[in-house]
Amino acid sequence: MEIFQSSTTIFLFFSVLIFVVFLFRLRRKLPYPPGPNGLPIIGNMLMMDQLTHRGLDNLSRQYGGLVHLQMGSLHIVVISTPQMAREVLQAQDSAFANRPANVAISYLTYDRADMAFANYGPFWRQMRKICVIRLFSRKRAESWASVREEVEETVRTIGSSVGSAMNLGELIFALTRRITFKAAFGASLNEGEEEFMGILQEFSKLFGAFNIADFIPWLGWLQHLHAQDFHKRLVNARNSLDVFIDKIIDDHINKRRIGIDNNVDAEKDMVDELMDFLNEGSVGGDDDSLRPNNSQSILKLTRDHIKALIMDVMFGGTETVASVIEWIMAELLKSPMELHKAQQELVDVVGLDRRVNESDLEKLTFLKCVVKEALRLHPPIPILLHETAEDSVIEGYAIPKGTRVWINAWSIGRDKSAWGDPETFNPSRFLNEGAPDFKGSDFEFVPFGSGRRSCPGMQLGVYTVEIAVAHFLHCFNWELPNGMKPNELDMNDVFGLTAPRAVQLVAVPTYRLKCPLY
């Protein structure tokens, strides 16, 4: 009897083993999605210069909405249609919600101590909760107030040089930089802005720098031999950030002590908000809504977490917002009819006897359509970068664990099956009933992504864009400089972390209101 039982067990064991091996092999046998053939070892690395939103859009026309590329040992799949976007951002969201990071990103984010580059999981979830509740919430009046103050400051600057050509691109970028800087560090810190922007620029360059070890890890030694400079730059950049933000954190600790001693309820910036979680004998901050569940203690942050989170805000909220505002102004200057419609709406809703105020925004329907149309044609983050957390399958194709998943939001916004006349700037398309929205459930329109990794700063970003454009169009008339015709305006973009205009927009404002500007 015992012999019978043990041979049944052995039989069952081997049957299960054979079945598992069979399943595994079956899965391995699935083909990768279609894509260009590569060379041994380097795969498609000779196509590096085509890895832009436009280059990948061309590839999708050849191979379809799901394209496979092999870069050294790295698998990349490119998603270019709304149907495929739905698959990875909704149907299989959790398997596709990791974030890829190269050597530079890992180092500069203190080994992914932030939210934007943290992989999907409990740590990311807690960081996201802190950001959504404490940093980006509509309830955090300070961030929204700093938007209004800085837009007002920019209107004054424009007002002081009416009649002459001005670099609107530069002005807009300076505006969003000041908004995020002030929201992060508070109104009192003015002197460090230039220094901090220098650090940000170096981070940005290092994030995008080519490093062979990211693609062919065993060639990393080559990188060490030839690029010690690169390593030095990484160390220097992070050291500069350490010095800059450590001082700010120390100042905040002191300010808090004085504030608490004197019972002063000072205005809070983002560092203040994060100090509640600092693991250095933190003060306050026992916010129950931030506990994962009742039995667990609240997440404690180190200084590195705070530094990395602040960089998320600076990178996430500066270039993106500036790029949308500049593209809106450029598209309107290129289409005078649409510019006229937007300005006429401001006359109808607000009139020319007073300035726009916050409560007017909800009534500016056409302006909101203009914002959406600019986001469709020029999503500031043209390619959403995800990574698979496990082996997956899409439409019968194998997508191995660790595959980089690039969702081409730029291509998707111009998809011919989803959009009529997709290359034309036509804000009125969004007036139609049932027109797509950017909130995440319409996969033909994903400028903020969708699902777990979608943009947590969307509300703040859209508010900044709407209020800035409303004031620019209401206070001033705009013309191109030196008699330039609208069809002569350069509308090329450049590809980097974002896709801003290749040539900054220059325009001439003239005064439009019947009331004084301020």
Ligand code: HEM
């Ligand atoms: C119009 C302006 C903006 C646009 C178009 C935009 C777009 C995006 C997109 C496409 C993503 C990636 C989604 C994905 O991977 O699926 C993202 C992520 C993110 N954005 Fe924004 N963004 C904007 C403004 C902002 C602002 C103002 C902030 C902060 C103040 C911000 C902070 C972030 C952060 C921290 C992430 C990473 C989220 C995560 O990985 O969980 N963004 N944004």
